[in-house]
Amino acid sequence: MMNDRENAFHIVAYCCHYCAYAAADLAGVLRLRYPAEIKIVELPCTGRIDAREILLTLEHGADGVMIAGCLEGDCHFQDGNINARRRIERLKQTLSEIGMDPGRIEMYNLSSAQGNRFAEVATEMTERIIELGPSPFRTMVRIEDAVESNP
Amino acid sequence: MTEKNTNGLKSGSNLERILREGHFAVTGELGPPQSADGAVIREKAELLKGYCDAANITDNQTAIVRMSSIGAGAIVQQEGLEPIIQMTCRDRNRLAIQSDILGAYALGTRNVLCLTGDHQSFGNHPTAKNVHDLDSVHLIQMVVKMRDEACFDCGDEMKGVEPRFFVGAAANPFGDPFEWRPYRLAKKVKAGADFIQTQLIYNTERFAEYMQKVRELGLHEQVYILAGIGPLKSPGMARYMRDQVPGLDVPNKWVDRMTEATKGIDKDDKKARRDAWRQEGISIAVDLIKELRQVEGVAGVHVMAIEWEEAVKPIVDGAGLLPRPELSPLPPSDPKKKAS
Amino acid sequence: MIVAEQKPLEEIKSLIADYQNVLVVGCGTCVTVCFAGGEKEAGILASSLRMATKLDGNTKQVDHLVVQRQCEWEYIDPIKEQVDKADIVLSIGCGIGVQALVERFPDAIVVPGLNTTFLGLPTEQGIWEERCAACGECILGLTGGICPIARCAKQLLNGPCGGSQNGMCEINPDTPCAWQLIYDKLESQGRLELIMEIFPSKDWSNSRDGGPRKITREDLRLAAEETE
Ligand code: SF4
Ligand code: SF4
Numbered sequence: 001m002m003n004d005r006e007n008a009f010h011i012v013a014y015c016c017h018y019c020a021y022a023a024a025d026l027a028g029v030l031r032l033r034y035p036a037e038i039k040i041v042e043l044p045c046t047g048r049i050d051a052r053e054i055l056l057t058l059e060h061g062a063d064g065v066m067i068a069g070c071l072e073g074d075c076h077f078q079d080g081n082i083n084a085r086r087r088i089e090r091l092k093q094t095l096s097e098i099g100m101d102p103g104r105i106e107m108y109n110l111s112s113a114q115g116n117r118f119a120e121v122a123t124e125m126t127e128r129i130i131e132l133g134p135s136p137f138r139t140m141v142r143i144e145d146a147v148e149s150n151p
Numbered sequence: 152m153t154e155k156n157t158n159g160l161k162s163g164s165n166l167e168r169i170l171r172e173g174h175f176a177v178t179g180e181l182g183p184p185q186s187a188d189g190a191v192i193r194e195k196a197e198l199l200k201g202y203c204d205a206a207n208i209t210d211n212q213t214a215i216v217r218m219s220s221i222g223a224g225a226i227v228q229q230e231g232l233e234p235i236i237q238m239t240c241r242d243r244n245r246l247a248i249q250s251d252i253l254g255a256y257a258l259g260t261r262n263v264l265c266l267t268g269d270h271q272s273f274g275n276h277p278t279a280k281n282v283h284d285l286d287s288v289h290l291i292q293m294v295v296k297m298r299d300e301a302c303f304d305c306g307d308e309m310k311g312v313e314p315r316f317f318v319g320a321a322a323n324p325f326g327d328p329f330e331w332r333p334y335r336l337a338k339k340v341k342a343g344a345d346f347i348q349t350q351l352i353y354n355t356e357r358f359a360e361y362m363q364k365v366r367e368l369g370l371h372e373q374v375y376i377l378a379g380i381g382p383l384k385s386p387g388m389a390r391y392m393r394d395q396v397p398g399l400d401v402p403n404k405w406v407d408r409m410t411e412a413t414k415g416i417d418k419d420d421k422k423a424r425r426d427a428w429r430q431e432g433i434s435i436a437v438d439l440i441k442e443l444r445q446v447e448g449v450a451g452v453h454v455m456a457i458e459w460e461e462a463v464k465p466i467v468d469g470a471g472l473l474p475r476p477e478l479s480p481l482p483p484s485d486p487k488k489k490a491s
Numbered sequence: 492m493i494v495a496e497q498k499p500l501e502e503i504k505s506l507i508a509d510y511q512n513v514l515v516v517g518c519g520t521c522v523t524v525c526f527a528g529g530e531k532e533a534g535i536l537a538s539s540l541r542m543a544t545k546l547d548g549n550t551k552q553v554d555h556l557v558v559q560r561q562c563e564w565e566y567i568d569p570i571k572e573q574v575d576k577a578d579i580v581l582s583i584g585c586g587i588g589v590q591a592l593v594e595r596f597p598d599a600i601v602v603p604g605l606n607t608t609f610l611g612l613p614t615e616q617g618i619w620e621e622r623c624a625a626c627g628e629c630i631l632g633l634t635g636g637i638c639p640i641a642r643c644a645k646q647l648l649n650g651p652c653g654g655s656q657n658g659m660c661e662i663n664p665d666t667p668c669a670w671q672l673i674y675d676k677l678e679s680q681g682r683l684e685l686i687m688e689i690f691p692s693k694d695w696s697n698s699r700d701g702g703p704r705k706i707t708r709e710d711l712r713l714a715a716e717e718t719e
Contacts, residue, residue, distance in 0.1 A: 052531055055538040094535070097500035098543040136546055241645070245692070267652045270644050270662045281645070288649040289692040304692075323653030328674050331651075338649055338689050350653055397656040 047080020176451025214274025239268025371448030561588030627697030
């Protein structure tokens with residue numbers, strides 16, 4: 001069990017409630033397959049995402065983080081997804097400074113009707129992360145410690 | 152102030168006397184080298200000598216380090232060409248400027264041009280700290296005070312010889328806000344400027360508009376205004392100056408004339424094209440001088456042909472301004488004064 | 492407010508290279524509102540440093556905390572214990588905050604994580620602009636409320652220079668010419684006479700040129716300190 005957890009890739013997908021999360025839901029309903037590596041976290045809006053959370057996610061051993069919001073122009077909160085995009089761009093620079101491949105994070109936009117698109121980007125992201133290999137932090141962090149250090 | 156034994160002149164410089172005697176003055180410009188090579192200056196001085204009454208020696212122009220204007224000016228002086236020492240506020244504070252003024256005078260130079268200076272970000276030392284302790288208006292005031300009151304900026308009296316300069320300043324009729332420019336000139340006149348050299352003028356109509364205002368303020372009667380002239384070298388340069396250089400106004404008609412200059416010349420004949428352009432540039436400069444000379448209040452021209460000093464002679468000649476007036480030597484000054 | 496910007500991570504790493512336990516200290520005042528040294532930025536920086544040093548194979552312990560105001564003794568005194576425990580303190584307060592920590596904790600090694608840049612304001616979300624250079628003798632009353640010391644590239648008192656074009660400064664087409672702003676303001680208010688006269692040269696001795704400055708207000712001093 002322990003071994004499995006350590007060998008498997010973990011990609012955290014922060015999905016907004018109105019579009020991406022609904023799309024993921026739809027993908028399930030349509031019985032479309034998307035990789036098991038994807039762990040979905042629901043957000044009210046991608047505009048809610050904070051660079052610190054993404055960094056902590058990576059620091060605690062996630063191999064990749066995808067942020068999925070509504071199509072640009074369709075944000076339920078007007079432009080939360082555009083704010084998110086800018087933050088992700090900046091965060092990519094921070095990742096480069098840290099010495100991590102900025103490709104470990106990515107922002108996607110999709111509508112609630114795009115169940116298949118969700119499956120597609122989830123697969124794409126997973127392939128990319130597998131290509132990049134396990135996160136250097138995965139082996140360094142035990143989930144238990146991580147939880148403890150970030151109550 | 153009591154008039155010292157200066158033959159009624161402020162500085163006795165050639166330029167001052169030419170202007171005072173009512174001649175239409177011609178000044179040139181000489182850029183010192185980016186090295187310690189005095190020979191370059193002598194060569195350039197040779198190209199200007201006899202064709203202008205005095206030549207500006209630039210002070211780290213465009214914020215690129217060059218031989219000092221005072222050092223180069225002293226060499227020019229030895230060559231028999233009268234220098235106008237440019238002095239910017241960018242690189243020196245009031246102490247340094249005053250000591251340089253004393254040194255420049257002791258070396259025999261008699262004209263100084265007070266400038267703010269181009270910002271260092273344009274030059275080859277963009278990481279330098281700039282000074283701007285004074286601005287150009289304060290600089291004029293200070294040099295005039297040293298001359299007329301024989302005292303330093305702080306008010307301390309100067310013991311011994313005071314530097315008696317003919318003090319110049321720059322004016323850009325085409326900088327913004329256009330309506331404010333004559334008033335800024337008025338400040339420089341009030342500060343005590345004796346002569347003004349303007350930025351390059353290509354738009355004579357706008358310049359005439361500016362001069363109209365200058366005359367309304369009566370400034371042309373208090374200061375000698377020398378209009379800035381610069382020969383264009385190529386249509387590319389004309390376009391660049393039209394589009395890229397802040398504070399310049401180059402009307403399309405000149406750009407067109409430059410472009411048409413090579414009509415009928417084989418595109419591959421680079422030399423012929425270059426010569427045709429240069430010919431046209433000189434002829435435009437001549438036309439500009441002729442036009443500007445008609446403007447009331449213009450007391451002379453300042454011909455700026457940096458790195459093309461050869462052009463000065465044909466321009467001045469073409470404008471009918473040769474030979475330059477020969478002045479009789481000044482009577483020697485009072486020996487008692489000298490001994491002090 | 493005081494506006495600052497984080498230093499490149501590489502530089503910060505080299506500043507803390509020789510120490511193991513790092514304490515990042517943020518400040519809840521100016522640098523929080525300019526998003527350079529608040530709670531969030533302290534967290535991001537600490538996390539970034541933990542990750543970066545781990546990747547470099549020399550894992551450091553990096554903790555962070557934020558004080559309400561790093562430039563006042565009463566706010567920094569309470570963090571003494573954490574400071575004592577740390578091998579090095581990485582302050583992401585402004586330069587004043589850094590020095591306050593240095594003065595208050597004589598044994599601590601304190602290094603800056605920010606470049607303190609200017610006194611200014613956010614003109615819109617995400618954009619800050621300089622407004623004052625703390626010259627020590629404010630002349631805004633004579634310049635239509637626009638500062639030529641901080642906002643003119645040449646600190647002219649009798650501007651504008653010849654490079655002012657279309658309202659912009661010669662050094663940068665994105666930077667408004669301070670003197671054009673002054674002119675426009677005074678013109679629109681019919682107060683151009685304020686700049687008709689020559690503005691005398693400035694007494695820079697009130698500015699930084701006169702050496703470090705100090706203000707003493709006897710009326711505010713405590714009797715005990717006065718007799719010290
Ligand atoms: S004049 Fe001096 S004190 Fe006033 S805003 Fe400008 S720099 Fe600050
Ligand atoms: S263009 Fe305006 S702001 Fe820029 S240096 Fe000149 S006067 Fe100052």
